[in-house]
Amino acid sequence: xxGYILKRLVFIFITLLLASIIxxxxxxxxxGDVARIILGQFATDTAIENLREELGLNRAxxxxxxxxxxxxxxxxxxxxxxxxxxxxxMVMARLSNSAMLAGMALLIYVxxxxxxxxxxxxxxxxxxxxLISGISMAFVGLPEFVSGLLLIAFLAIGLQWFPAxxxxxxxxxxxxxxxxxxxxxxxxxxxxxxYIARMTRSGTIDVLRNDYVRAADLKGLPAWQxxxxxxxxxxxxxxxxxxAMGIGWLMGGLIVTETVYGYPGLGRLLVYxxxxxxxxxxxxxxxxxxxxxxxxxLAADILYGMLNPRIRVGK
Amino acid sequence: MLKKFVVLLVVLLIASLVLVSCGPTATEEEPEEALSEKxxxxxxxxxxxxxxxxxxxxxxxxxxxVARQYSDHLVFIDEENEPDVNRSVAEDWESNEDxxxxxxxxxxxxMFHDGKEMTSRDVKFTYDRLRDPDVGTATVxxxxxxxxxxxxxxxxxxxxxxxxxxxxxxxxxxxxxxxxDADNTDFATNFNGTGPFIVEQxxxxxxITFTRNPNYWMTDDDGYALPYLDGxxxxxxxxxxxxxxxxxxGQVHYLIYLSAEFVPMLEEDPNIEIYQKPSNxxxxxxxxxxxxxxxxxxxxxAIKAATDRSAILEGAIGGLGIAGRDTPFGPSYGDIxxxxxxxxxxxxxxxxxxxxxxxPDGLDIIIHTQEQSPLPAIATIWKEQLAEAGxxxxxxxxxxxxYYGAENMWLEVDFGITDWGSRPYPQPYLDLAYVTGxxxxxxxxxxxxxxxxxxxxxxxxxxxxxxxxxHEIQEIFIExxxxxxxFFINNLWGASADLKGLNPTSxxGTALDLRTVYFE
Numbered sequence: 012x013x014g015y016i017l018k019r020l021v022f023i024f025i026t027l028l029l030a031s032i033i034x035x036x037x038x039x040x041x042x043g044d045v046a047r048i049i050l051g052q053f054a055t056d057t058a059i060e061n062l063r064e065e066l067g068l069n070r071a072x073x074x075x076x077x078x079x080x081x082x083x084x085x086x087x088x089x090x091x092x093x094x095x096x097x098x099x100x101m102v103m104a105r106l107s108n109s110a111m112l113a114g115m116a117l118l119i120y121v122x123x124x125x126x127x128x129x130x131x132x133x134x135x136x137x138x139x140x141x142l143i144s145g146i147s148m149a150f151v152g153l154p155e156f157v158s159g160l161l162l163i164a165f166l167a168i169g170l171q172w173f174p175a176x177x178x179x180x181x182x183x184x185x186x187x188x189x190x191x192x193x194x195x196x197x198x199x200x201x202x203x204x205x206y207i208a209r210m211t212r213s214g215t216i217d218v219l220r221n222d223y224v225r226a227a228d229l230k231g232l233p234a235w236q237x238x239x240x241x242x243x244x245x246x247x248x249x250x251x252x253x254x255a256m257g258i259g260w261l262m263g264g265l266i267v268t269e270t271v272y273g274y275p276g277l278g279r280l281l282v283y284x285x286x287x288x289x290x291x292x293x294x295x296x297x298x299x300x301x302x303x304x305x306x307x308x309l310a311a312d313i314l315y316g317m318l319n320p321r322i323r324v325g326k
Numbered sequence: 327m328l329k330k331f332v333v334l335l336v337v338l339l340i341a342s343l344v345l346v347s348c349g350p351t352a353t354e355e356e357p358e359e360a361l362s363e364k365x366x367x368x369x370x371x372x373x374x375x376x377x378x379x380x381x382x383x384x385x386x387x388x389x390x391x392v393a394r395q396y397s398d399h400l401v402f403i404d405e406e407n408e409p410d411v412n413r414s415v416a417e418d419w420e421s422n423e424d425x426x427x428x429x430x431x432x433x434x435x436x437m438f439h440d441g442k443e444m445t446s447r448d449v450k451f452t453y454d455r456l457r458d459p460d461v462g463t464a465t466v467x468x469x470x471x472x473x474x475x476x477x478x479x480x481x482x483x484x485x486x487x488x489x490x491x492x493x494x495x496x497x498x499x500x501x502x503x504x505x506x507d508a509d510n511t512d513f514a515t516n517f518n519g520t521g522p523f524i525v526e527q528x529x530x531x532x533x534i535t536f537t538r539n540p541n542y543w544m545t546d547d548d549g550y551a552l553p554y555l556d557g558x559x560x561x562x563x564x565x566x567x568x569x570x571x572x573x574x575x576g577q578v579h580y581l582i583y584l585s586a587e588f589v590p591m592l593e594e595d596p597n598i599e600i601y602q603k604p605s606n607x608x609x610x611x612x613x614x615x616x617x618x619x620x621x622x623x624x625x626x627x628a629i630k631a632a633t634d635r636s637a638i639l640e641g642a643i644g645g646l647g648i649a650g651r652d653t654p655f656g657p658s659y660g661d662i663x664x665x666x667x668x669x670x671x672x673x674x675x676x677x678x679x680x681x682x683x684x685x686p687d688g689l690d691i692i693i694h695t696q697e698q699s700p701l702p703a704i705a706t707i708w709k710e711q712l713a714e715a716g717x718x719x720x721x722x723x724x725x726x727x728x729y730y731g732a733e734n735m736w737l738e739v740d741f742g743i744t745d746w747g748s749r750p751y752p753q754p755y756l757d758l759a760y761v762t763g764x765x766x767x768x769x770x771x772x773x774x775x776x777x778x779x780x781x782x783x784x785x786x787x788x789x790x791x792x793x794x795x796x797h798e799i800q801e802i803f804i805e806x807x808x809x810x811x812x813f814f815i816n817n818l819w820g821a822s823a824d825l826k827g828l829n830p831t832s833x834x835g836t837a838l839d840l841r842t843v844y845f846e
Contacts, residue, residue: 043727043731048377049377049378049383050378050383050385050462051377051378051383051384051385051386051464053385053464054383054385054462054463054464055459055462055463055464055466056462057459057460057462058383058461058462058463059462061460061462091530093377093378093530094379094514094515094528094530095512095514095515096515096530101529101530104529156567160567160571163571163575167571167575168571168574168575171575174575174577175571175572175574175575175576175577176372176561176563176568176571176572176575176577176578178372178532178533178561178563178572178577181527181529181532181533270563270564270565270568271565271567271568272568273372273561273563273565273568273572275531275532279531279564280531282564283375283530283531283564287377
């Protein structure tokens with residue numbers, strides 16, 4: 012097991028390294044010039060040239076990269092090119108915001124998705140199944156800027172239950188941020204719910220077919236014990252993977268939801284960095300997101316192994 | 327199994343709690359001065375994020391918004407586009423007979439936020455920096471007419487000009503020209519100004535917060551200290567729907583540059599007030615006049631004759647503006663504006679002119695413009711209008727970064743639609759875009775008569791004479807100019823109904839002057 016984890020960690024390191032090189036290369040092909048973006052369309056060429064020199068953009072590309080990578084590994088993530096402020100606190104603040112939103116969304120859609128999935132599986136091909144599958148798939152297909160604006164119109168402007176805008180204060184605690192998290196979390200959950208429900212449904216249906224479930228049933232165990240003790244432990248395995256993939260998505264991919272609600276998460280910061288071609292910020296932000304993806308997948312695989320001894324890897 | 331999920335979720339939650347739980351706590355100090363009953367409240371404001379925090383390099387509205395709160399102008403331009411000495415850092419000014427030497431007396435006792443007194447040295451530093459080619463701000467050209475700036479004493483400053491300039495006070499009020507501390511070494515991170523609000527915290531791509539400057543120099547008519555507001559929170563929202571929802575939901579109280587499409591909805595909301603004022607902001611359909619086909623004046627006249635300006639105004643922005651007359655000057659300039667009737671659409675005349683110019687079977691043209699609202703709508707309506715005159719328009723939509731990008735597409739293409747923002751006075755439009763060889767002469771138009779008139783208007787100190795010159799210039803544009811101005815859009819501002827003291831006009835300066843704004 013330890014050997015397996017070590018191997019995976021090495022792979023994650025290689026993934027991060029390759030990702031940083033690829034992202035660095037891609038930013039070189041973005042149209043426009045960061046110095047021009049900072050100084051504006053109407054600044055003189057002298058000013059642009061001075062700034063390029065000051066920012067070190069006139070150095071050879073590989074020097075720029077090695078310089079950045081060396082500092083990054085040592086914990087110096089550099090300063091944002093556009094705001095001149097250190098990148099690390101900026102990214103970390105957004106990371107904690109994203110974690111709050113991700114946690115809230117998972118709390119809503121994972122239990123709900125599992126419950127709906129199990130109901131759909133138990134009532135397979137009857138009307139509750141059709142209803143759950145139909146509605147959850149419709150929500151998956153509904154774009155977040157539509158569901159988000161609808162939720163704002165009904166729950167925030169109409170009923171005034173929640174704030175319409177979720178631009179939380181940077182130093183908010185989780186409790187202070189809570190009312191602002193609910194609407195964006197619901198918006199995200201509408202998308203996530205469908206995946207979880209479908210995964211749980213098909214996993215449960217597969218397991219229910221097994222002989223040991225029938226045996227437990229025939230033995231006279233109450234239905235809920237059969238479900239919880241004997242079915243879910245196996246049927247939720249595929250769901251674990253979907254949840255783990257979801258964490259990466261929740262931490263870095265909620266650009267539309269964050270924009271609609273003005274929520275200061277990691278995804279919006281990254282879009283902003285790309286628009287401004289703020290290289291240190293782009294690099295740091297994407298490294299974090301790649302790392303979260305990699306580690307949540309690793310965690311899922313380890314959890315998978317713990318839940319199901321049959322697929323445990325290594326000795 | 328379920329337990330493990332719960333554990334995972336709780337761990338995530340705890341992690342986020344730990345990450346956010348450390349933050350500073352603020353201590354409030356009670357000011358001792360007597361305050362107006364209008365005093366108090368924190369104003370919420372939402373707009374796109376600023377790009378450059380150094381006012382000398384400000385290039386977006388958000389940049390200007392921030393700078394105007396923490397700093398001051400030597401000369402403040404008021405709602406009528408005239409200098410207002412009561413709202414300016416200079417308390418008096420005069421020029422010599424021929425308008426080449428301008429002397430200013432500064433108010434005494436104006437303090438920077440760090441406690442340093444502002445003197446003529448800081449003012450001189452500000453304008454020297456803005457005209458220094460080595461610094462290279464966008465104002466180098468604007469201030470190239472300044473020969474020397476001298477400071478006879480701490481509260482006097484004298485500008486010497488090479489040529490007379492009737493617009494000099496307005497030039498000094500340029501949006502980059504906010505008075506900066508001469509001892510500051512980094513204007514992008516150190517926001518030490520004299521302005522009504524003090525920058526409390528700036529978090530890039532998130533927000534900037536301000537507190538009231540308790541030592542601000544300006545008082546209201548009753549002698550109470552300004553500003554009234556205790557502070558401001560400016561949230562950066564990159565989506566206009568999100569900005570509008572935040573206003574409707576009461577999280578912010580003021581929005582500038584509302585998009586016309588939100589106005590009908592907001593007008594129904596009893597908690598929201600819409601302010602609407604004519605501006606000189608236009609999306610200009612411009613025809614390149616140094617090569618075929620628009621080098622032939624008859625082609626330009628034919629295209630103009632085929633255009634129905636009011637229909638574009640109605641269709642593209644729901645009529646929230648004023649139809650143009652194909653000159654760069656709109657009615658917001660008062661008597662400078664040549665008030666003639668809107669040109670009447672005449673498709674037969676357009677066909678006749680085209681035939682005369684050698685296009686009896688019609689004409690194919692390509693128009694380039696940006697893909698942001700309302701440009702696609704303008705281009706589409708215009709295309710339909712021109713089709714009836716036998717002109718086939720192909721529309722090419724590109725992102726703004728491409729249209730104004732490194733290749734300068736907007737200066738090159740044969741036909742384009744370019745957005746031109748409001749300026750407090752009309753002369754820069756001519757000098758920047760329409761005289762021969764101008765830096766942004768996107769139409770490549772060259773008309774000797776216009777050049778002569780524009781040069782004369784630039785230096786004419788007599789107001790009536792100057793208006794006459796501007797009228798002649800507008801006649802030339804209407805008769806043979808290279809542009810079609812479908813409309814000037816109204817500037818639209820939205821605010822909570824309980825926010826009072828706002829007096830936004832066409833200029834951004836008045837819309838962002840929040841010194842006398844208060845909550846009812």
